[in-house]
Amino acid sequence: MRQLVLPLLSDSPGAFLVVDDSVQDKRYRKSIAVAKRQHSGNVHGMATGIGPVNSVYSSGGGGDFVLLDFRPYAPDQDTKTTNDHFLDMFQQVAAEGKLLARTILFDSWYAGSTDLKKVHRAGRMFFTTLKSNRFVNLSKETGCQKLDSLEPPAPGWSKGVEVRLQEVPFGVKLFKLVATNGDIK
Template sequence: MTKPTRLDYCQYLLTTRVNYTLTHYADHCERFSHDQINRYLAGDRLPPRLVWESVQPHLVQTPDGYIIFDDTILDKRHAQDIAFAQKQYSGNAHTTINGIGVVTCVYVNPELDRYWIIDFRIYDKQGDGKSKLDHVQDMLDVLVNSRHVAFSTVLMDSWYASKVLMLFIESLGKKFYCPLKRNRLVDDSNGTKPYQHIDSLEWSQTEQKSGKRVKINKFPKNHKVKVFRVVSNKRTDYVATNDLNQSDVSAVRQVCSARWKIEQFHRETKQLTGIEKCQCRLPRIVRNHITCAVLVWIYLMQKANEMGQTLYRVKNEPYSDFLRQQLKSPTLKMDIA
């Protein structure tokens, strides 16, 4: 009897458009029953390491590469008793929702303007005792000390701008750029004045262009970072970096703009791979589904680069052919109007 494989399940996620359930798969597959597919997903182990093994041959590294960390919430507001789902803040929903937290790591080659997912972790503090910051530190350690990935700079948002993580990045000999929350306490007076919220600092015209050195509260004595006031049409960010030679706010804005790549990855996986559409409850099935969804994104990105098209075009092209055929010779022919 033929049994489902990882490739079979990934092919299903790649092919289906709206319904990503195992029931839908079994209803449209002559080879496998629902129980067979369920047993496969519950019995196999597909760790995040498979993502690295899949993407490594296609990864174009550069010593000036960026590593970007962020997390995304897989929306489970309408589900019950699904493994890893818990109440947590979703930036997409702008509120606390029931969902699965996935911490992602994206590699950006700024010279080619291309990006690749290279690692991820599922947030399960009750199960493994690790915070999202712990997961980021673990992934960084693997990238530098085990996989020897070439990069110079780590980008992350204000949720990850902790003292421990920033100092850890420095200990690896890497630079970081991350916005600080507006109420973060800093000192720009060399200890002559009390710490104040970063959004209360005064900025000279020179400092607005070239940044200023500050000490962040609770950082080691005499440890300074450089902060830039980056103003856009809708917001003002206070971006901290340990690159004390940086002196151009425009360059800082350009570097930070690369963080959009990881948001793009999150959007594409949700819209094209069904990463948050799995309705199974068992932890192993949830883990395997997420890994397979990320593998599908890797395939779509590879094909998009080969064909010079978007991931959306690659995913939807077979259905465009179907639509053309149906318009030419419809299965259901409209006869009233």
């Protein structure tokens, strides 16, 4: 699929690669082998469906999202997790070296130390969310603490603060975003 769409992209180092999963509702399925019960953010719980992991390209302009790759989440058939699919797709893009996009966007599901280290080693920048129970280290003196127990830095969260994540050998810049509905990321 990538070979078909690569010539159509207005690629640049400022472009983005977005990796996300979804669940396509198949509650009335009769015999779809890859449909299974899995967590769906859309229904905020378990749902029966097909769960593709998608790799999408965007130049960052007005809503231009182009599907580059997808992998169905079907652990009964291929024994792969959604994280395995994330890494497979990312490593394939990195190995090909055809995309100029340097920034990868993904949610907390893919923000494990293994994934972060592989993205970092490939020389890419990432933006992700972290789960509130993740351990971070502001300095050697303070030691590790849960993310949700952090006090705001002196200049506030808008400038961010550099932290170390457990099992991640490089610093990351941490920001706190509060949505209009009160959700904190």
